[in-house]
Amino acid sequence: MTLALGLTLGAIVGLLVVSAFFSGSETALTAASRARMHALEEDDNVRAKLVTRLLSSRERLIGALLLGNNLVNIAASALATSLFLGLFGEAGVVYATIVMTVVVVVFAEVLPKTYAILNADRMALAVAPILKVLVAVLAPVTATLQFLVRHTLRLFGSSIADDADVLSAHEEIRGAIELHHKEGGVVKLDRDMLGGVLDLRDLAVSDIMVHRTNMDAIDADLPPGEIVDAALRSPHTRLPLWRGEREEIVGVLHARTLLQALRDSKGDVSKIDVMTLAAPPWFVPDTTTLKDQLNAFLKRKAHFAIVVDEYGEVMGLLTLEDIIEEIVGDITDEDDIAAALAKPQPDGSLIVDGLVPIRDVNRLMEWDLPDEEATTVAGLVIHEAQTIPNPGQAFTFHDFRFEVLKRHRNRITSLRVMPLDKHRAETKETDAAS
Template sequence: MTLGLGITLGAIIGLLIVSAFFSGSETALTAASRARMHGLEEDDNKRAKLVNRLLSSRERLIGAILLGNNLANIAASALATTLFLSVFGEAGVAYATIVMTVVVVVFAEVLPKTYAIVNADRMALAVAPLIRVIVAVFAPVTRAMQLLVRQTLKLFGAEVGEDTDVLAAHEEIRGAIELHHKEGGVVKVTRDMLGGVLDLRELTVSDIMVHRTNMDALDADLPPGEIVDAALKSSHTRLPLWRGEREEIVGVLHARPLLRALRDSKGDVSKIDVMALATPPWFVPDTTNLKDQLNAFLKRKAHFAIVVDEYGEVMGVLTLEDIIEEIVGEITDETDIAAALAKPQVDGSLIVDGIVPIRDVNRLMDWDLPDEEATTIAGLVIHEAQTIPNPGQAFTFHDFRFEVLRRQRNRVTSLRVTPLGKAATVAAKEDNAAS
């Protein structure tokens, strides 16, 4: 009798060790760094290659591990119930339930998972060969389980494909960047640059273009002298040329061939044919995402494009520098206008020009103002207020207070934006009521 109890107890302990192995392996393999495993595989590490192969079929991997884990837990619980019944009688069922719950949770779940989280890469490399065998052995059962799960989900209207991935790769990267930034491993500037690269596929040229109302363009019908003077005074090296109406762009004048023509004519501007120096305008749709537009700039070896809407109407201009600034931040050189359009204040508020994009404000102040319904700060205020506010009016939304400082005709030209604490929210609501 004593020998039989000892064998049963030994079997229970063995099954708990197996359960702990499965629990730790699951956590280690799912928490292992894909980037590090890929790097090790590139260095011809066979175990890293095996880890990547297992993770490439994640559903089958998890199915096999869960199957083995549950078989071990159920078998251990059944043996424990038999053991306790033989020792304590009918009360043994209750004792077995209590004891096995504590033992399984502590020693077969929490302890191995905690170790696996701390040593994910090392443990993943260690368990990969054995897990590969287990996955192969359980393959027929896991396939049947996958089929059953998919068919069951279909009954509830959920389609799960073979290659379904809950989290897209670039979102996974974005989450990792944010996590490392919060932990202090990535500074804000680096986080913004990496985030800017990921945002290129989500933004369109209309989000960052220079709007036609702010577009620096020249009338092609002006005398050559006036065009040359205006081009030399401009802070831009490429200027659209229009004829008849400002939206009728007929060419793009570059400062370099203009200066070369001035040299060849020995300063006699009357001999310069501006339209002969201009290049044909390149029109791009306003719905093009920045990733595709960047590739188009590189392919054409161009730096400047005219943005048009679906009706062919000119919306604005876009340069290669505009896209680069979405990644590295504002680029300022000696030809740029020195006026600051966004000035942080000592009290934590921001005095900002209405035309400043919301994305630039968020990047400058590390805020999270929404930019789905509007591109600029003024546009956000007008959208939320459902009116064009007057100077002195203040509004509160998204936990910020927006005070209109200046307005020119129908344009809000200057605002003060202040983040609100809980205590200030009540006072700000009174501002909205008064407005």
């Protein structure tokens, strides 16, 4: 009797140890750093290669771990129930349930998972060889379970692809950046720059281009002297040339090329033929992603492109600097007026030009204004209000208050934007003062 009792207790303890191994292994492998494993792989670490191989078939791995964990837990509970029934009779069922619940939760779940979270990479490397064998042995069973799960889900209208992944690599990186920023490990500037790189694949050139109404272009039919004067007045080094209509771009004039021509002609402007100096315009579709356009700029060793829509109509222009600014933020110089277009106020509001992109406002103020339906702040107000508002009108949506300050013809030129919580606090202070 004593021997049988000892063997049963030993079996229960052994099964709990195996259960703890399964629980800790599951947590370690799911929490292991894929970047760290990849770095170790580059150093020919055999165990790191095993971890990567196991994670490449995550569903099969988790299925094997859960199957093994449940088997040993059920076996341990059955043995404990049998043991307590022999000691306490029918009341042993209650005792076995209480004792096994406490023991399994503490020693087979919480304790190993906590250790695994704190030592994820090290534990993942340690258990990888054992799990490789386990996954191979249980492969037929886990494959059957996968088949049953997928077809059961399909009965309820849910389909899981074999290569389905909840988060893309870009979203995982973005989430990690945001997490480290909140924890203080990544400063705002670095977060914005890293996020800007990831955003290049999600943005089209139409999202950041200079709209045609703001293009600084020159009429190619003007006398050479007037063209030179216009080029000197412009803060830009590359200027589109148009003929007939402003949207008919026929060339791009570079200020340095014009300066060289002035030197060669010894200052005689009448000898300058602007069209022979101009480079042919490069037209790009407005739906091109910034990532593809950046690669195209680098491939062509170009800095300037004219953006057109599906009908070939000129929509605006895009420069290499515009794309770089999406990563590093606004690049200002002595001729740049961008800083004057968005001015944070002491009360937490923002005085902003209507043409400022919503993305720039969100980056500057750390807000979360939606930019799915509109690119600029003015566009967002018009979209939500379903009208072109007059100065003095105010609107509230997306937890922000938008007050129109100035309007020129049909264009909103100035707005005051404030989060609702700050606006309510300001209103209460004003009421209290009065």
